[in-house]
Amino acid sequence: MNTFRKHVIQPIIDCWSLIVGLKITGKYFCKPLITVHYPREVIDSENLSTYGGHVELIGKPKDPATPKCISCMMCVTNCPSGCLTVVKSKAPKPTADQEAAWKAAEEAGEKVEKPKAPKNPAKFIYDYTKCSLCGTCIENCPAKSLRFSNNIYWVATSRAEMKIDLLARLKGQAAEVSAPAHAPKSEASAPAEKEA
C-alpha cells in the first residue's frame, strides 16, 4: 500500500505544483515589463550618478576647464595596471633678454625669481583598455582631481579611441556646461556625443 501511495498517489498530487508554476508565469505575463527599453528609455539619473565608468579629471571650481591636478604622479605610480600617462608642464622658455638679466643678477649675487613650471599637467592620457576600475588612482590623488565618470554610453570602435585624452575631455565638458544653449537636451544627446 505504501509503495502504491509513493509511486501512484503522490505523483498525481505533486502535479498540482505544475499548475502552480503555470499560475506564476501567467501572473507575470500580465504584469508590466520591468526592463529599461533603451534607447526609447534611459536609466534614471539617480542610478546613473553612482555608476563608475572610466576615470576622468575634475576641474577647478573657478576654472572648470583646468584640472585640479598638480602633476604629482601619485596616480601614475600607484595604478596597478599602468594606464595613466601624465606629462608635467615645462616652465615657459625664457626669452634671451630675461636670460641675460638673470645671469647678470646671479653674477651680482642676487636671488633670481625664475618662473616656476605650472603645476597643471601638459598631458593626461588614460588608456581605458588597461584600466581595471579599481579606484586606486582616485583615492591616492592628493588634489582630489580624479573621479569615475558616469559615462555609461561610452563607445569606441578602435583601440586608439580607447586612449582618452582626459584634458581635452575636461575642456569639452567645461564648454558644454558654460554653453548650455548649444546642448539643450544634454541628457538625450549624451550617448551620441563624441567623447574626448
Next chain:
Amino acid sequence: MSAYQNSEQMKGDFYTQKFEAGKRDGTLILNMGPQHPSTHGVLRIVVELDGEYVVRAEPVLGYLHRMHEKMGETQTWGGFIPNMGRVDYGHPMAWNWAYCGAVEKLMGIEVPERAELLRVIMTELNRLTSHLLWWGAYILDLGAFTPIMYAFDDREMLLDILQRPTASRLTYSNFRVGGLQMDVDDKCIEMIKAFIPHFRKRLPMYKDLVTDNLILRRRIEDIGIIDQDMCRRYGCTGPVLRGAGVAYDVRRAEPYSVYDRFDFEIPTQTSACSAGRYLVRVAEMEQSMRIIEQAIEMLPSAQGGYIVDKAPKPAMKPPVGEAYFCVEGGRGKVGVYVVSDGSKTPYRVKLRAPGFSNLSAFAEAATGTLIADAVAILGSLDLIIPEIDR
C-alpha cells in the same frame, strides 16, 4: 573513412588520447566543452558514454588560466586587489576579503568596527547575488528559461545597491588593506532596508515556481551523491559539504571579523544529492539576509570609519613573514596565503579556490549517471570557471 579520419588530428588532443586508452568496447568518447552551453565558461569534460550513461568522466582545466598567482608576484601589495575581483565573478568580495585579511594579518592591522560591519553587509549582499546567479543558471541548465530572468530582476536591484559604495557592478575590488575604498551613504542603507522585505516576498514565488516543481525535484533528487566521506577526500567545502550534512561554515567554525556577533543558522541537508545542495543555497539566502539586518542595526553605534586611520599606501612593505586567511565564499572556503620578503611586492600569493576541490568530486559523482544528470550535477556544484583555473 577518409584520409582525414585517419590523420593525426582526428585522434584528438593529449587529453582525449589519454582518455581513449582505457576505452571500453562499444562506448563513445565525447568532449563536453570547452564550448558547451552548460559548462558556464570554458570547462571541458571528457566523458565516456555507454548509450547515455556516463562510464567515466574527467574534467580538463586550464582554458581560462590567467596566472593570477604569478601576477601577485609582480604587482604591489595594494595593486593586487583588483585581481581579486576577477578571480571569481560570482562572489568577488569573499576573495577581496581573504586577500586583504591575509595582508592585514601579516601587517598586524586592526580594522575598525564600522569597516568590518560594512564588509559583512557587502559580502553578504554579494553572496545573495552569487546565489541568485547560480540559481538562475542552474535552472537554465535544467531547461527552464524563465526563472533566470526573475532571479536577475532581483539581482539587478542588488547590483544597484552595491554600485553605490563600490562603483562597480560585477568585479568588485573595493576592499583595501585596513578597510574599504568608500563609505556607504544613507541612501544605500535605505535601499538595503527596502530590498530585504521585497526579497523575502519573492522567495515564496521562487519556491512555488521552481523548488516545488515536480519536474525539477525529480531531476535533482538523489542525483550526484557527494557524501561526507567524498567531501573529506576531495576537500569539498561550502554548500557541497553542508548539503552532505556537515554544518561546517568558516563564518562559524573559525569566526573571522565580526561574524561571531551575529545570530544565524547554518542550513544543512543530509541527502548529499543535488537537491540537498540546492536547498542549502536557497536557505542560505535567508540567513544572509538575517546577517545583513543585524549588521545594519549595529552600524550606527559602530566605532571608527570605513578604513583604518593611516591606511597603508598601495606600495606598502609588510614585514617578512607569511599569513593565511580564509573566509566563507559563495562556493565554499576561500583561502589566501601570502608570503612577504619585506619588499613592495608579495613573494608568493597562493589562492585556494573552493570550486577546484568541488569540481574534483564531479568525476566520481557523475559516474554511472545519465548525461542529463551529469549536467545537473555540474550545475549543482556551482562552478565558476575563472576561479577554478585562476
Next chain:
Amino acid sequence: MSAFVQQLLVLIVAAVAAMIWLGINALVWVYCERKFAGHIQRRPGPFEVGPHGALQPLIDGLKLMGKQLLTPDNADAILYWLAPILSMLPVLLLFLPIPYGPVLTGMDVNLGLLLILAFSSFNGLAVLLAGWSSNNKWGLLGAARAVSQTVAYEIPLLLVVLAVTFMTGTLSLTEITNMQAGHIGNWFIWKQPLAFLIFLVAMFGETNRAPFDLAEAESELTAGFHTEYSSMGFGLFFMAEYGYMVVMCSVCSVLFLGGYHGPFPGVDGWWWMLLKTFALLSFMVWVRWTYPRVRFDQLLNINWKWLLPLATFNLLATALILKL
C-alpha cells in the same frame, strides 16, 4: 472525367493554400512565441523590426536564407540534406484533411485521421536521418532520443484517438467535427476527459516541445539533431516544428473541442477552429516557458508507466460503455 479534374484542381489549390498557411503560421507563431516568452520574463521581446517587432520573424527567415549551407566533413551529404526536406514535406500533407470550416477542407478523405497519424511519424524518421547523417556525436545522441521518444509517444496518441473513433465510428475528421455540432456540451472533451489530457501530454512528446524537447535539449546536447545544420536546413526543421505544433493542436481541437463549431448553436465558422487552435498553441508556449526539461528516462517512464496504461484503460472503458 470532369469530376476528376475538379478534384485535382481542388487538391492543388488546397496544397498551395496549405503551404501558405504553414508559412504564415510559422511566422506568426515564431513571433507570438517570442513575444509571449518576453512578456512572461517581463521584457518586451522583439521590438525593433516593424511595429512591435512584428516583422522580426520575416527578417530572421531572410537572414537564415542568406547563410551558407554547410555540409560537415564526412557527413552523408544526400541523407543530410534529405532530412530537413523529409521533415518539412509531410507537414504540408497533414494540413489537407483538417476541416478548418464547413467548406474549408483541403481533402475530405474518410481516413483523414489515419493519414495524419501515419504521416506525422515521418518526423521521427527525418530527425533520425538528420542526427545520424551529420557525423556528430551530439547529433547522434539527439537522433537516438528523438526516435525512441516519437515511437513511444505515438502509441498513447493512437490509443486515445482510437477511443474517440470508437465513439464516432469514423476516421473522417469532418464527420467527427459534425458529431460535435450544436452546443458546447456536445464536445468530446466532456465525454473523453482522460483522453483529452493524455492527448495533451502526448502532443508535447510528439512535437518535441519543452518540457519534452529531449532531442534538441540545448543545455545537454548543445542542439541535438540539428547541431550541424545551418541556413535553411535549420530553418526547415524549425518551420516543421511549428507546422507539427499547428497540426497537432488542430487535430486536438477537432477531436475534443468541436472543431469549427461554436460553443452555442448558430455561430459556427472557421474562426472557432482558429481560436481553439491558437489557444492550444498558446498553452504549449506557456508550458515551454515555465517548466524545466524532464530527463530522458523519466520521459519514457511517463509514457510507458502512465500514459499507456491510462490510454488503454480509457479505451477499454470506452468500449465497455459503448457496448452497454
